[in-house]
Amino acid sequence: MIYGLSYTYWFIYGTSFDLPAVLGKLVGLGYEVGHATYREGVLHLDPLPGGYAARRVYEEGIVYLLADVQRGALGVYGDSLNILNRGVADVSRALMELSMPEPPRAELHASFGFPGKDCRSEKVTIAGEEFVKTGIVLISGEPQGGEGIYISITPLGGGRYMTYLIVGGRWQYVVSHMKRIGDLVNSLLAYFNCSSSG
Template sequence: MYGLSYFYWFIYGTNLDLPAVLGKLVGLGYEIGRATYRGGLVHLEPLPDGSAAKRVYEDGVVQIFADLNKGALGVYAESYNLVNRGVADLSRALAELSAPEPPRAELHISFGFSGNDCRSEKLVLAGEDFVKTGLVLVSGKPQGGEGIYILITPAGDGRYITYIVIGGGWQYTISRLKRAGDLINSLLALFNCK
């Protein structure tokens, strides 16, 4: 597996008090960008890497991103443990501000891997031979409801790019974050033809 990354979004859909959230993150050891109010709207001057805040841990970096148009805060890290730390830090900052749980949360996981598609199916379309490969899997209603969306796309020479979105209410999404490794391992097993 290569290029594994996690992005966890807290989606409020309304204006967040970003300056207050960033102020709480400073107390948790984060370097922050500058967030101010101008004309009743939040304005953000991000850090040089584009994040609203970041914290360097001994095993990597956690970045916090803000999407002011969607009223969303995102936690990005390149390892499961780091994204969990970032989610815990941001959750603590929001709890200290008495912010409610976000109405929607989404976990985005992307990675590449090498393997073989054991489920190859041949098709003939307009006289041309094709091999069906890759996967699109859906559980529940990931677009607007609660569910999981998985896209595995061939990238040539036995390589695949995988994109997973787990979305729904806060409790639904956070419970699936805890089992993300099981989901990834199950997907990889599909492409391990032994």
């Protein structure tokens, strides 16, 4: 059983991201937004309470938008994939209406906890002390600078684990993996718990 699931999808532009214009468009889509302005050529954001750039309440949950002014990035945060998809669609619509190009880079971050048993753990002895080597880090491709996937599963004790997953790369690469993120998570848990041939 997965608990504490959350997703953040980042639209990363670098220095050429017009946050005030995007927030202005999102107001028309039903969002409550923070106040973003340029002062002496520098972007300033007065966020909503909680530190969010914007938010919209849907029947099934709330979409929160985060802004990283240094990275020129806008993040969509939600606690379900359906809410995340709604927020990503809203931001994509705003960008399209502003004739802004797709972001040169995107990142999908997912985190969740789960109870389990690391069947891949092993005992190791270092300096005469016995340790249990548990948890895993998996990397496919170049998730930090290029395209790829990074997964970390960390033990919390008592048979509980925390997972952090990042898919990074071009817009289409990240969107295609977002559409099948459930399969990736289920396969990962089956691998970790050895409930499949893996």
